Amino acid sequence: MESLNSKIDYPALGWDASFGELPTPEAGVAARVVTENRGHFVVLGPSGESAAVLAGALRKNPELRPAVGDWVVMGFEGCAGVPTIHRVLARKSKLSRKVTGRMTREQVVAANLDTVFIVSGLDGGRNLNLRRIERYLVFTWNSGAVPVILLNKADLHGDNTAFVREVEAVAGGVPVQAVSAHDGTGLDFVRSYLGPGRTIGFVGSSGVGKSALTNALIGQVTQLTGDVRQGDLTGRHTTTRRQLLLVPGGGMIIDTPGMRELQLWSEDEDLNDAFGDIAAASRQCRFKDCTHTVEPGCAVKGAVDDGDIQTARLESYHKLSQEIEHLAQRESYLGRLEEKARGKTFGKMLKTFNKTNRKQGGTL
Numbered sequence: 001m002e003s004l005n006s007k008i009d010y011p012a013l014g015w016d017a018s019f020g021e022l023p024t025p026e027a028g029v030a031a032r033v034v035t036e037n038r039g040h041f042v043v044l045g046p047s048g049e050s051a052a053v054l055a056g057a058l059r060k061n062p063e064l065r066p067a068v069g070d071w072v073v074m075g076f077e078g079c080a081g082v083p084t085i086h087r088v089l090a091r092k093s094k095l096s097r098k099v100t101g102r103m104t105r106e107q108v109v110a111a112n113l114d115t116v117f118i119v120s121g122l123d124g125g126r127n128l129n130l131r132r133i134e135r136y137l138v139f140t141w142n143s144g145a146v147p148v149i150l151l152n153k154a155d156l157h158g159d160n161t162a163f164v165r166e167v168e169a170v171a172g173g174v175p176v177q178a179v180s181a182h183d184g185t186g187l188d189f190v191r192s193y194l195g196p197g198r199t200i201g202f203v204g205s206s207g208v209g210k211s212a213l214t215n216a217l218i219g220q221v222t223q224l225t226g227d228v229r230q231g232d233l234t235g236r237h238t239t240t241r242r243q244l245l246l247v248p249g250g251g252m253i254i255d256t257p258g259m260r261e262l263q264l265w266s267e268d269e270d271l272n273d274a275f276g277d278i279a280a281a282s283r284q285c286r287f288k289d290c291t292h293t294v295e296p297g298c299a300v301k302g303a304v305d306d307g308d309i310q311t312a313r314l315e316s317y318h319k320l321s322q323e324i325e326h327l328a329q330r331e332s333y334l335g336r337l338e339e340k341a342r343g344k345t346f347g348k349m350l351k352t353f354n355k356t357n358r359k360q361g362g363t364l
């Protein structure tokens with residue numbers, strides 16, 4: 001049988017060697033998730049776009065579930081040949097948010113992005129928030145994708161150099177570009193991150209122009225953009241906005257509802273990536289575990305006194321560092337709870353096992 005896998009242009013859809021070899025026809029077909037809506041999936045695979053369901057193991061475990069942008073291996077089950085997702089291939093990058101509520105859990109809101117554009121708006125003083133940009137930087141470094149900063153609505157000002165410089169001062173070497181979704185300024189810069197197989201996404205507060213930028217890049221609504229009318233295999237039909245959009249000329253934009261509600265999910269390491277100046281200064285602190293708050297001989301506070309690091313930046317660092325610490329504590333608490341729960345289940349299993357085996361003369 002000829003491999004179904006050869007019928008789509010995998011590299012153009014973002015497939016590369018990091019995902020390994022394409023599965024053999026016996027093992028299934030590889031497809032990319034283009035839409036997820038309350039557990040219903042649409043994938044783009046060898047036979048075009050189709051609705052797909054999750055295999056039982058994935059349904060039961062939220063941590064194994066695919067996100068938009070994921071590469072999955074599918075099979076076709078039963079005589080109806082229902083497309084069924086069996087596993088998610090290891091991700092190159094993932095944007096996650098912590099699921100709110102009493103339990104802190106990671107939820108992947110987009111996968112396999114190459115570049116994440118952090119968007120701010122140049123329309124009004126309060127919108128250009130350096131602290132928020134720092135926060136998004138920490139966040140994006142954590143994803144494994146490469147961050148780039150965009151200052152949108154450049155058309156509102158004659159000269160944006162001062163804004164760009166101001167942001168560059170906190171960007172730690174990440175490129176900063178003034179753009180306009182309205183007059184097209186800087187869009188070629190954004191396009192330089194696209195091209196066949198490249199996947200990008202926009203994050204940033206509401207109203208900064210993420211949709212406007214997406215529309216400007218997609219241009220005319222092509223056959224492969226816009227809404228998908230999705231039969232969910234139960235006969236019900238829903239219309240869902242497509243979340244992985246193909247850009248004419250090559251490349252893809254991921255835009256999921258979850259990406260618009262990002263909350264901090266990261267680790268200390270990422271904090272040091274985003275605050276390279278503070279990390280560098282801290283190597284000169286007298287104490288190795290200096291918290292840069294009350295310790296004598298703190299080189300970071302020294303740098304603040306010398307005017308090399310702004311007070312607000314150090315405050316922002318402290319705030320983020322506390323949040324990460326808090327998150328780490330909740331995570332380990334959650335881990336302990338899970339362990340306990342697993343222990344209980346295991347204990348129960350052992351009891352049942354011993355009960356049945358006692359009759360046969362052996363226990364564990």
Ligand SMILES: Nc1nc2c(ncn2[C@@H]2O[C@H](COP(=O)(O)OP(=O)(O)OP(=O)(O)O)[C@@H](O)[C@H]2O)c(=O)[nH]1
Pocket residue numbers: 152153154155156179180181182183204205206207208209210211212213260
């Ligand atoms: N002047 C100007 N206005 C813009 C530009 N881009 C977007 N806007 C306006 O800013 C407003 C918000 O734009 P959206 O694209 O909806 O912003 P968003 O980031 O997608 O917002 P959410 O969907 O709430 O996350 C709209 O009124 C746009 O017309 C721009 O380049 N210049």
Ligand SMILES: [Zn+2]
Pocket residue numbers: 282285286290291292293295297298299300301
């Ligand atoms: Zn210090």
